[in-house]
Amino acid sequence: MTFWIVAGLAAFILGLSKGGMPVVAILSVPLLSLLMDPALAAGLLLPLYLIADCYALYLFRKAFSVRNLKILIPAVGVGVVIATFAVSSVPADGVKLLLALIGFSYLFNAIRKRLAQREVEPKPADVPRGLFWGTLAGITSYIAHSGGPPYQAYVLPQKLEKMSYLGTTAIVFACLNWMKVPAYIYVGQMHWQSIQQALWLAPFALLGAWSGAQISRLLPEKIFFLLIEIALGLVSVKLLYEVLFQ
Structure with a gap:
């Protein structure tokens, strides 16, 4: 019973991310890892991501950045390939520390610019940065569904x-999650039993996706992105705490 309660909560959080609260998804694997091996937790959640992705694609199908898709989809694919062959040699704490540093670095720059009280010009999508961050997102997403930071x-x-x-x-994360399926099956992280368990949890993921969509649509744009930054900061603190004290 404890497993199903925790797994249902992890599925709901996962769904929230697909409905419009992206950063919270990083909490799903650590939550489920309290009761099972992190690699198997990632495998159990992947089918739920695929189901929730379909709902997210339907919700947000009318607006997207074509240039970002052209850059990021190949980049995350490269990241998945790298992670498939290198994951066994990458320490879990190293990945957590990297994600925390990325989150803190972004937030530090954002706060510094706000304190300077100057309007920051948007950075256009560009290939070098997109390939770097997209590949890194593919790697960290493969390891623990944590491509968000x-x-x-x-x-x-x-x-x-x-x-x-x-x-x-x-769109980017739907493509990324489908890219992970063959590798997860090959290494045994996803199998028939985990797929059956995921089907029982699917209603929680869809409920989360619906809830996330309602929240994201009601929030003004400035508050929406501020909440994403706050969530990114909380997740970064959590990851750093796990590296230093657990």
Whole structure:
């Protein structure tokens, strides 16, 4: 019973991210890892991501950044390939520390610019930065469904309109999650039993996606992105705490 309660909560949080609250998804694997191996937790959640992705694509299908898609989709694919062959040699704490530093670095720059009280010009999408951050997002997403911080570090400075941001995010991560399926099956992280468990949890993921969509649509754009930055900061603190004290 404890497993199903925790797994249902992890599925709901995952769904929230697909409905328009992207950064909170990084909490799902650590939450489920309290009761099972992190690699198996990632495998159990992947089918739920695929189901929730379909809903997210439907919700945000009308607005997206074509240029970002052209840059990021190949980049995350490269990241998945790298992670597939290198994951066994990458320490979990090293990945957590990297994600925390990325989050803190972005937030530090954002706060510094706000304190300087000057309007920051949007950074346009560019290939070198997109390939770097996209590849990193593919690697960290493969390991623990935690591609959010690298993705945010690249996309948030562009200051996309809210629905375009959500649509771009939905498409990139839907493609990324399908790219992970063959590798997860090959290494045994996803199997028939985990797929059956995921089907029982699917209603929680869809409920979360619906809830996230209602919240994201009601929030004004400035508050929406401020909440994403706050969530990014909380997640970064959590990851750093796990590295230093657990």
